Amino acid sequence: MRFAVITAxxxxxxxxxxxxxxxxxxxxxxxxxxxxxxxAHLSHEETAAIADGPLPALVAMIVPLNRMGAxxxxxTEIYRDDSGAxxxxxxxxxxxAAGHPDGTVSLYFNVPGTHNGRVxxxxxxxx
Numbered sequence: 001m002r003f004a005v006i007t008a009x010x011x012x013x014x015x016x017x018x019x020x021x022x023x024x025x026x027x028x029x030x031x032x033x034x035x036x037x038x039x040a041h042l043s044h045e046e047t048a049a050i051a052d053g054p055l056p057a058l059v060a061m062i063v064p065l066n067r068m069g070a071x072x073x074x075x076t077e078i079y080r081d082d083s084g085a086x087x088x089x090x091x092x093x094x095x096x097a098a099g100h101p102d103g104t105v106s107l108y109f110n111v112p113g114t115h116n117g118r119v120x121x122x123x124x125x126x127x
Contacts, residue, residue, distance in 0.1 A: 032106065037115070039108035047105050048098040056091035063119050065089070071123035073097075093122055100126035 030041040042050065050056065070086040070093050072078055078088040078096060086093070097103035103126040110118055 032108070034108075037108045037110040037121070039106055039121075041106045042104055044098070044102060044104050047094060047103060050105075051091060051095040051098040056089065056094060059120070060090055067117065067119040069115065069118040069121040071121065073124045073126060076124065090120075090122065093124065097124040097126060102126050 028043070029046060032039040032041060068090060070078075070088070072080065072086060072093070076096060078086060078092060080086050088096075094105055097105045103124065106123045106125065108121040108123075110121060112119075115121060
């Protein structure tokens with residue numbers, strides 16, 4: 001139950017911030033529902049707004065870095081060690097995507113006990 005409350009609060013914060021800081025009426029958070037997680041795909045404008053705001057730091061205060069996963073693009077500049085561990089903050093992952101003209105992110109909150117114990121997964125996209 002605690003997970004559901006925290007997930008709902010964090011996802012609401014992400015979507016509200018994206019809506020308030022995102023550009024124009026064309027920007028809209030795309031919700032994503034899967035059997036083992038819920039999430040949202042952010043537009044480029046929303047991704048940039050989140051990267052420039054306080055939300056990544058606030059999420060990191062609730063979700064420890066060792067409970068976050070990052071799906072990085074193959075041409076990322078973020079360091080990944082030999083075992084595949086990503087050495088970057090949530091803000092760095094989001095900001096790197098926002099730094100590309102068409103860069104976006106998708107955020108997922110995972111059901112407890114799935115995805116190797118990760119609570120939050122973030123995936124970068126750009127061409």
